[in-house]
Amino acid sequence: MSAEEIDDVLDLRGVSCPINFVKTKLKLDEMDAGQRLEVWLDEGDPIANVPRSVKEEGHMILKVNKADGDYYKIVIRKS
Amino acid sequence: MSLPKSIDLAAMKTGGFIKEKEKDLFAIRLRVPVGRLSADHLCKIGETAKKYGSGKLHLTVRQGVEIQDVPFARLQEARDELEAAGIRIGACGPRFRVVTACPGAGVCPNGLVPSAELGLEADERFYGQPEGLELPHKFKVTFAGCTSCCPKPQENDIGFHGQVEPELFEDECNGCGICEVTCKEGAIVMGENDLPVRDGAKCIFCGDCIKSCPTDAWKTKRTGLAAYAGGRWGRHPEMGRKLADFVAPDEAMEMIAGVLKFYKEEGKRGERLGVTINRVGLDEVKRRVL
Numbered sequence: 001m002s003a004e005e006i007d008d009v010l011d012l013r014g015v016s017c018p019i020n021f022v023k024t025k026l027k028l029d030e031m032d033a034g035q036r037l038e039v040w041l042d043e044g045d046p047i048a049n050v051p052r053s054v055k056e057e058g059h060m061i062l063k064v065n066k067a068d069g070d071y072y073k074i075v076i077r078k079s
Numbered sequence: 080m081s082l083p084k085s086i087d088l089a090a091m092k093t094g095g096f097i098k099e100k101e102k103d104l105f106a107i108r109l110r111v112p113v114g115r116l117s118a119d120h121l122c123k124i125g126e127t128a129k130k131y132g133s134g135k136l137h138l139t140v141r142q143g144v145e146i147q148d149v150p151f152a153r154l155q156e157a158r159d160e161l162e163a164a165g166i167r168i169g170a171c172g173p174r175f176r177v178v179t180a181c182p183g184a185g186v187c188p189n190g191l192v193p194s195a196e197l198g199l200e201a202d203e204r205f206y207g208q209p210e211g212l213e214l215p216h217k218f219k220v221t222f223a224g225c226t227s228c229c230p231k232p233q234e235n236d237i238g239f240h241g242q243v244e245p246e247l248f249e250d251e252c253n254g255c256g257i258c259e260v261t262c263k264e265g266a267i268v269m270g271e272n273d274l275p276v277r278d279g280a281k282c283i284f285c286g287d288c289i290k291s292c293p294t295d296a297w298k299t300k301r302t303g304l305a306a307y308a309g310g311r312w313g314r315h316p317e318m319g320r321k322l323a324d325f326v327a328p329d330e331a332m333e334m335i336a337g338v339l340k341f342y343k344e345e346g347k348r349g350e351r352l353g354v355t356i357n358r359v360g361l362d363e364v365k366r367r368v369l
Contacts (some may be wrong), residue, residue, distance in 0.1 A: 008364065048263075055293050062293075066260070072260060074257070
């Protein structure tokens with residue numbers, strides 16, 4: 001997936017649950033349906049919890065990539 | 080008031096009255112299956128504690144409530160008042176104890192089975208001396224809603240936890256890889272064509288892949304209960320041993336009945352189920368119960 005397809009990026013490394021989800025939700029609320037948000041999440045609880053909550057909100061996880069340095073980049077499509 | 084000499088303390092204990100250290104004072108153990116109490120009952124328990132005891136309550140480790148410091152002379156009165164309000168008295172001694180459970184699927188986002196409702200069913204059927212069976216020792220049962228095992232099924236004489244077997248519908252997978260990242264057991268790796276591959280030997284049937292999957296490509300193949308027997312805490316703790324996986328809820332009740340029958344037949348007075356199993360062998364238990 002190329003960088004052009006990402007509409008916004010949210011770096012939530014170091015942000016713990018559930019604040020990381022709240023920030024994700026607020027960012028998605030500002031975006032338009034179909035736009036793509038890339039969120040950076042720490043391993044452990046954040047990567048286990050935030051995507052599940054995003055799914056429950058009705059958005060779509062398109063891709064998960066492990067980045068160097070023990071964090072993940074997930075791409076969300078706003079529904 | 081002095082304690083009459085004719086009192087049978089063992090018989091009183093069966094009725095849920097526990098003698099305290101201080102002369103003439105007793106604790107009243109209440110029967111609170113799966114730790115579920117109505118607000119009305121909780122208020123009534125508080126009222127009773129103030130009226131008959133010192134106003135102190137003890138929340139027990141098995142989700143029960145004990146009213147402390149009730150004088151012997153007022154025990155019957157306190158009991159009558161509680162029972163009139165629909166609050167039952169608990170048990171001690173060599174009996175099938177009040178069943179514990181987590182809130183389960185109806186309440187907890189992680190719940191896979193309705194553990195509280197199953198616990199209530201088991202408590203109704205087996206509590207005390209089920210089918211007139213005199214048990215060798217105390218007998219504790221719990222139901223956990225998922226593989227997190229919050230109510231500690233492996234520390235009970237019989238313990239259950241919910242489990243789910245996932246199944247991948249490849250056509251619905253978008254290849255995102257969240258299941259690989261979410262699986263705490265390392266049982267899923269992304270393979271060819273961006274499709275996840277599950278290692279059945281590593282999978283503990285927690286269902287995290289199903290819950291995390293954005294396209295619901297991971298689906299529930301079957302849900303059931305893992306059953307453990309012979310666990311206990313106390314002076315010589317021992318973990319319960321696996322009896323079976325994917326037991327259906329109604330089968331679980333029959334499994335309890337079967338294990339109780341085995342325990343009644345093989346257990347020596349004063350030994351917990353785990354000790355009986357150590358002596359007789361797990362295979363023998365399985366042969367007679369499953």
